[in-house]
Amino acid sequence: MNPVIEIGITAEEIEKRRLRVQKAKRFETPDRIPVIPAIAHRFLVPKTGIRFKDYYSDPETMLRAQLLSQKWLMENIRTDAHSITGAWVGAWTDFQNTFEAGSLGCEIHFFDDDIPWVGEGWIKTDSDLRKLEKMDFIHSGINAKQLLYREAMIAVAEKYPVRFLGGEIFYPGMNPNLTHTSDGPFGIAGDLMGQVEAFEAVIERPDFLRELLHIIIDKMIEYLDHCWKVEKLPVPKDFAWTDDLAMSLSAEQYRDVVLTEELRLRNHFDGYLSMHMCGKTDHLLKIFADELRINEYQGFGYQVDLDLVSEVMGGRVVLVGNVDPMLIYSGTPEEIRQATRTVIEKLGPKRGLIIQDGSNISPGTPLENINAMMEAAELYGRYE
Amino acid sequence: MDDILSLLCTCVERGKVNRKSPHPADLRDHDGADELTKKAVEMGIAPQTILQDGLIRGMHTVGERFRNKQIFVPDMLMSARAMVSGMEHLKPFYISNAIQTKGTMIIGTVKGDLHDIGKKIVAMMITGAGWNVVDLGTDVPTDKFIQALKEHPNAVVGLSALLTTTMLNMEQTVAEIKKMSSTTKVIIGGAPVTKEFALKIGADAYSPDPQGAVEFLNALPARTN
Ligand code: B12
Numbered sequence: 208m209n210p211v212i213e214i215g216i217t218a219e220e221i222e223k224r225r226l227r228v229q230k231a232k233r234f235e236t237p238d239r240i241p242v243i244p245a246i247a248h249r250f251l252v253p254k255t256g257i258r259f260k261d262y263y264s265d266p267e268t269m270l271r272a273q274l275l276s277q278k279w280l281m282e283n284i285r286t287d288a289h290s291i292t293g294a295w296v297g298a299w300t301d302f303q304n305t306f307e308a309g310s311l312g313c314e315i316h317f318f319d320d321d322i323p324w325v326g327e328g329w330i331k332t333d334s335d336l337r338k339l340e341k342m343d344f345i346h347s348g349i350n351a352k353q354l355l356y357r358e359a360m361i362a363v364a365e366k367y368p369v370r371f372l373g374g375e376i377f378y379p380g381m382n383p384n385l386t387h388t389s390d391g392p393f394g395i396a397g398d399l400m401g402q403v404e405a406f407e408a409v410i411e412r413p414d415f416l417r418e419l420l421h422i423i424i425d426k427m428i429e430y431l432d433h434c435w436k437v438e439k440l441p442v443p444k445d446f447a448w449t450d451d452l453a454m455s456l457s458a459e460q461y462r463d464v465v466l467t468e469e470l471r472l473r474n475h476f477d478g479y480l481s482m483h484m485c486g487k488t489d490h491l492l493k494i495f496a497d498e499l500r501i502n503e504y505q506g507f508g509y510q511v512d513l514d515l516v517s518e519v520m521g522g523r524v525v526l527v528g529n530v531d532p533m534l535i536y537s538g539t540p541e542e543i544r545q546a547t548r549t550v551i552e553k554l555g556p557k558r559g560l561i562i563q564d565g566s567n568i569s570p571g572t573p574l575e576n577i578n579a580m581m582e583a584a585e586l587y588g589r590y591e
Numbered sequence: 592m593d594d595i596l597s598l599l600c601t602c603v604e605r606g607k608v609n610r611k612s613p614h615p616a617d618l619r620d621h622d623g624a625d626e627l628t629k630k631a632v633e634m635g636i637a638p639q640t641i642l643q644d645g646l647i648r649g650m651h652t653v654g655e656r657f658r659n660k661q662i663f664v665p666d667m668l669m670s671a672r673a674m675v676s677g678m679e680h681l682k683p684f685y686i687s688n689a690i691q692t693k694g695t696m697i698i699g700t701v702k703g704d705l706h707d708i709g710k711k712i713v714a715m716m717i718t719g720a721g722w723n724v725v726d727l728g729t730d731v732p733t734d735k736f737i738q739a740l741k742e743h744p745n746a747v748v749g750l751s752a753l754l755t756t757t758m759l760n761m762e763q764t765v766a767e768i769k770k771m772s773s774t775t776k777v778i779i780g781g782a783p784v785t786k787e788f789a790l791k792i793g794a795d796a797y798s799p800d801p802q803g804a805v806e807f808l809n810a811l812p813a814r815t816n
Pocket of ligand 1: 303304324325384403451452454455484485486532565567569648703706707708710713749750751756778781783797798800803804
């Protein structure tokens with residue numbers, strides 16, 4: 208019998224968090240506004256003492272590091288996170304921002320103590336597009352590795368039983384997620400062409416870019432259907448995606464080249480749709496709400512105007528954000544409480560608010576600063 | 592003369608590179624910055640005037656519009672391309688000293704950081720403001736900045752970082768630069784960077800956008816390369 212990874216949070220508390228978040232997502236009134244800091248593996252894995260070199264080279268180490276990371280997170284971070292499994296959380300084949308480009312012909316660079324980097328883009332000409340079209344996105348490059356890692360994690364799943372205090376034992380490795388999306392359609396185009404080249408193509412070669420995006424979306428849809436099958440995911444299909452690089456486009460440019468293709472992706476999913484985009488996206492908010500019809504705007508940038516986002520999305524799109532991660536990194540707990548209070552006061556009244564950073568807590572951020580968001584929710588975010 | 596320089600300025604503002612380029616649609620089959628600069632030179636207009644009243648003036652408007660979110664990254668990159676295509680025709684005059692650059696700026700994204708786009712835009716804007724720019728690229732270790740500074744001892748240094756983790760590498764780079772030459776001015780930028788951080792690590796300035804960097808440089812006393 209392998210030792211159980213005991214997570215020092217009661218199962219009862221986990222259930223309370225789940226209900227609180229669920230209510231927020233339905234625009235109902237929870238006891239208080241939930242808080243879920245966005246803490247990714249570049250923060251967490253070093254906390255386990257496991258090096259990135261080992262994390263990436265062995266699926267069992269990856270799984271173990273993820274479970275220990277989630278244990279650390281749950282026991283040290285004040286959060287309403289209530290699941291330690293799923294993509295971008297735990298028990299998943301974690302190749303993050305490299306898997307799309309890394310399965311479509313870009314080289315990926317791995318490091319001993321850093322997360323992997325995507326190498327140079329290669330798509331320049333029409334004949335490159337034809338070559339891309341023929342590529343097997345599901346079974347090559349990093350995606351081939353993802354499938355192998357998934358199998359390997361399943362094979363050792365029983366070695367890693369997990370339990371919340373007073374709860375049932377479960378085995379997160381039994382059905383690990385594949386990475387579904389990371390860089391987003393325009394972001395992938397940026398990886399494949401080079402980001403500057405992709406931006407120039409918006410103006411100089413919009414048809415070329417549209418065609419590239421079309422191929423990318425075809426491949427993404429095919430791949431996602433495959434994920435749904437392999438992981439036996441539920442229908443209606445919930446989906447979360449991001450397209451960070453598109454923040455740097457004007458609304459007209461976004462609509463002109465990106466939107467049509469993103470709508471194909473969007474319409475492929477009939478469940479709850481969560482979208483993430485960093486940075487100042489004020490000029491795109493209406494498109495996201497009215498045309499892409501997103502259900503949730505997750506980790507939106509701290510630069511977004513709170514009055515505007517409340518006006519455009521409040522009460523109909525769940526808002527997950529947007530305390531400044533740089534303030535969380537270097538401010539005082541009181542400054543962070545006050546910044547969180549402002550978000551609560553501006554976005555809380557229409558319901559559907561979850562406090563998060565906007566976006567991505569940096570390694571080295573003091574714990575008391577991260578936890579100040581929860582303190583603010585307790586002080587200023589109670590509905591009754 | 593004013594006419595051709597105004598046209599040149601418009602080409603830079605609107606990202607019209609050359610006659611062949613299809614963008615912007617309403618300027619199709621018109622001369623771009625490339626042809627117009629060449630013509631201006633052939634007309635005998637002083638190179639310094641072409642630079643100042645055509646290219647620099649155009650880039651100034653572009654910088655302001657970018658700052659005010661009236662234009663976005665793709666437009667900015669096209670304007671920069673137009674500017675560069677014009678600059679090509681002025682190169683000989685830099686060599687013959689008929690045009691004086693305002694100084695040299697060494698710029699790079701610090702070690703561990705691959706983010707290139709913002710830094711590139713800053714570099715282009717500074718070029719378009721009449722400075723000579725030495726772009727060291729991304730993931731640049733301190734040594735490389737120091738080496739470049741040895742080659743251009745009067746240069747101003749610009750550091751970019753987009754990650755909170757790599758932002759910390761700026762501190763060491765600034766310290767090394769100041770140790771080597773305490774009078775060298777260093778300006779830093781990139782999304783996570785703040786004015787307070789710049790102060791804390793001993794940099795001379797911070798700007799959230801390229802236009803601010805240009806304003807900082809233009810306010811410095813005249814210098815040679
Ligand atoms: C494009 C991008 C990438 C591309 C970069 C490609 C390239 N060739 O540049 C790639 C895919 C490589 C990448 C990788 C990573 N990225 Co990245 N990336 C972005 C993204 C989407 C846009 C950045 C950008 O180009 N902005 C547009 C330009 C015009 O703006 P800018 O860079 O801010 O520059 C302006 C100003 O800051 C200023 N400025 C910039 N430099 C300077 C210098 C001086 C001297 C001055 C005066 C001014 C100045 O002027 C510029 C023009 O206005 C941002 C998110 C976002 N939407 O902002 C994330 C983001 C910066 N990335 C992030 C992260 C975490 C990463 C990764 C670690 C992986 C990951 N999980 O995403 C890796 C790190 C790789 C590495 N070691 O560097 C985080 C950073 C969080 C943090 N604060 O630490 C962000 C914010 C996204 C997020 N929330 O997760 N990324």
